[in-house]
Amino acid sequence: AQTVTQSQPEMSVQEAETVTLSCTYDTSESDYYLFWYKQPPSRQMILVIRQEAYKQQNATENRFSVNFQKAAKSFSLKISDSQLGDAAMYFCAYRSAIQGAQKLVFGQGTRLTINP
C-alpha cells in the first residue's frame, strides 16, 4: 500500500518570504500522480498543484511550485512571496495511475502560519 509522509507538523514564514513544505511517499508503482491540497480553517479543501510522475518537469502554478524527485520519492511544495491568505493546513496526496484507481492517499498535513 502507498503511504505519504509529511514530517513537518507546523511551519511558519514571514509575509512575502518563501517557504518549502516537505513530502515523501512510498510506492512500488512507476506511474502515479501527486497533489498538494490546501485546507483553510473551517473551509473546504482546494487543489493547489498537481504533478504527473512520468513528467520530469516540475509543475508551477503562479507562486506555487514543486520540487519532484522521483528517485528519492520526494515532492516538496515551495510557496514564494507568502501572503496572509496562504495560512492553512497543506496536505500532500498520492493517486495511483492504475485504471480505475481513484482514491487519494493523504499525508498527515502541515499547518502553515504566515507572520505579518
Add this chain to the structure above:
Amino acid sequence: DTGVSQDPRHKITKRGQNVTFRCDPISEHNRLYWYRQTLGQGPEFLTYFQNEAQLEKSRLLSDRFSAERPKGSFSTLEIQRTEQGDSAMYLCASSLDGSWNTEAFFGQGTRLTVV
C-alpha cells in the same frame, strides 16, 4: 452551482445512536467520494461511487457504515450504533469522469461528535 454541499455541518450524537449525512456533489460530476478526517490527520478514503455504483470500499468502512447514491446524484453516509471512535470530520468530494488530472472538489465536511 455553488460546489459540493454537505449537510449537516455539525452533528452531536450519543453513543449507540444512528446518524446519516448527506452530500450533494457538483451537478455534472459523476464521481463521488467519502473521506474521514480525524483531528491532526489527513483525510482517509472510505468509499467511491461512479454514478450510482459503489466501486470501492476501504477496510475502514466497517459493517456499521453504509453509503448510498441511489440516483447517481446525492449520496448518504449512515453510521449505525455510533462509537466514540467515529468522532471525526466526514468529507465528501466529487469529480467529473475524465483524464487523470480531473480535479476532485471537496465539500466543507460534516463534523461528527459522539458523546
